[in-house]
Amino acid sequence: MADRGGDGIYGTEPGRSGRTAIVLMNLGGPDRPEAVRPFLFNLFSDPAILRLPGLVRRPLAWLIARRRAPVAREIYGQIGGRSPILPLTEAQAGALQRELGGEEDETSLRCFIAMRYWHPRAAETAAAVRDWGADRVLLLPLYPQFSTTTSASSVAEWQRVAARAGLNAPTRALCCYPELPGFVAAQAESVVEAVRALDAEAPSGTGKRRPVRLLFSAHGLPKRIVEGGDPYQWQVEVTAAALAEAVSDSLPERVPLDWAVCYQSRVGPLEWIGPSTDAEVERAGADGVALVVVPIAFVSEHSETLVELDIEYAELAKRVGVPGYRRVPAVGTAAAFIDSLAGLVAAELELLGSAGQAVGGEGRIGRAAGRLCPADAAGCPCGSMIGS
Ligand SMILES: C=CC1=C(C)c2cc3[nH]c(cc4nc(cc5[nH]c(cc1n2)c(C)c5CCC(=O)O)C(CCC(=O)O)=C4C)c(C)c3C=C
Ligand SMILES: [Fe+2]
Numbered sequence: 412m413a414d415r416g417g418d419g420i421y422g423t424e425p426g427r428s429g430r431t432a433i434v435l436m437n438l439g440g441p442d443r444p445e446a447v448r449p450f451l452f453n454l455f456s457d458p459a460i461l462r463l464p465g466l467v468r469r470p471l472a473w474l475i476a477r478r479r480a481p482v483a484r485e486i487y488g489q490i491g492g493r494s495p496i497l498p499l500t501e502a503q504a505g506a507l508q509r510e511l512g513g514e515e516d517e518t519s520l521r522c523f524i525a526m527r528y529w530h531p532r533a534a535e536t537a538a539a540v541r542d543w544g545a546d547r548v549l550l551l552p553l554y555p556q557f558s559t560t561t562s563a564s565s566v567a568e569w570q571r572v573a574a575r576a577g578l579n580a581p582t583r584a585l586c587c588y589p590e591l592p593g594f595v596a597a598q599a600e601s602v603v604e605a606v607r608a609l610d611a612e613a614p615s616g617t618g619k620r621r622p623v624r625l626l627f628s629a630h631g632l633p634k635r636i637v638e639g640g641d642p643y644q645w646q647v648e649v650t651a652a653a654l655a656e657a658v659s660d661s662l663p664e665r666v667p668l669d670w671a672v673c674y675q676s677r678v679g680p681l682e683w684i685g686p687s688t689d690a691e692v693e694r695a696g697a698d699g700v701a702l703v704v705v706p707i708a709f710v711s712e713h714s715e716t717l718v719e720l721d722i723e724y725a726e727l728a729k730r731v732g733v734p735g736y737r738r739v740p741a742v743g744t745a746a747a748f749i750d751s752l753a754g755l756v757a758a759e760l761e762l763l764g765s766a767g768q769a770v771g772g773e774g775r776i777g778r779a780a781g782r783l784c785p786a787d788a789a790g791c792p793c794g795s796m797i798g799s
């Protein structure tokens with residue numbers, strides 16, 4: 412456990428709260444083939460995803476889930492019929508709890524998990540946090556880049572179910588961390604390794620080094636959501652620029668290198684932000700550059716990294732003549748990432764009052780480090796009350 416200075420975050424000081432719950436929030440995924448359809452129904456019932464009145468949304472969600480289920484079941488079938496997102500999130504929760512010192516003293520600090528669309532759902536977790544007797548709660552979305560469709564949706568759901576569960580402890584939510592140093596460093600290390608491996612396997616003899624392109628692939632969003640002020644795309648670009656800089660700083664070899672941001676996993680008839688990852692793979696084939704594909708909006712592996720990036724786009728790359736293809740793993744429990752996340756948690760907890768010690772940050776969503784988004788990002792929630 413790293414020393415984070417100050418009087419600690421575990422509530423040992425007299426008058427400070429005794430029990431701190433950190434709630435790691437993620438999307439969740441089906442744990443068996445029969446769970447695929449209800450998981451999809453939960454996803455498309457979310458007003459942050461399908462922006463229609465409830466009376467239309469719920470029957471439409473039922474129809475879309477029924478139509479999408481066979482395709483999605485086939486996707487999950489390629490990775491054993493289930494999503495690995497829960498066990499991988501549990502590993503992150505364990506690592507973060509250890510880093511925060513919670514393992515030594517589980518009565519003071521505990522990491523919980525709340526998934527948005529599959530178990531453990533937020534309502535189950537809110538009941539567990541209440542029964543544990545939390546005195547303060549920090550919501551920690553495992554999405555580095557804020558989106559109204561992910562972090563905001565999870566935090567809003569928590570607000571509803573916590574009230575219903577009678578969980579009244581002061582609560583704060585972290586909005587985003589697209590430039591978190593440990594996140595960028597952990598990814599940069601894997602990227603550098605992949606670039607070196609591609610460089611080493613390139614045929615020698617021509618006297619020229621094979622050019623490599625870094626493809627920063629993020630989950631896409633419908634264009635109209637971004638046009639409505641959602642800062643996700645802007646924050647994805649912040650991550651990409653930070654990562655490109657970190658890679659060029661730690662790659663002294665002169666491998667000809669460029670980079671591009673692209674978006675994967677489009678579903679439905681709407682226009683999504685681009686360029687799409689498949690179009691970028693095709694462009695790499697036409698340009699004759701090798702690819703290092705980096706999943707920059709996910710912190711753990713799941714269907715979209717293991718199937719789309721590792722199988723579908725790897726096959727496409729072969730078909731269109733991309734001369735080398737490597738996919739960098741999601742950061743998972745990389746020490747640099749968990750260490751940085753623990754530092755973020757400590758800073759946010761400073762803004763979260765404890766029993767009888769309100770400090771002004773409770774009830775709010777934001778970043779202790781201050782607002783990052785540009786002024787015209789209407790969807791940035793920094794500083795606002797949770798649920799407002
Ligand atoms: C940055 C993360 C994510 C954003 C933004 C996001 C938006 C978004 N997603 C859909 C529809 C689907 N997403 C699905 C799976 C899925 N999505 C994310 C993350 C983001 N989604 C993850 C981590 C996963 C994988 C879960 C797992 O495998 O465990 C699916 C289900 C799979 C499939 O059928 O392809 C759908 C559907 C929309 C419509 C959307 C924005 C409006
Ligand atoms: Fe998604």
Ligand SMILES: [Fe+2]
Binds near residue numbers: 586587782784791793
């Ligand atoms: Fe913001």
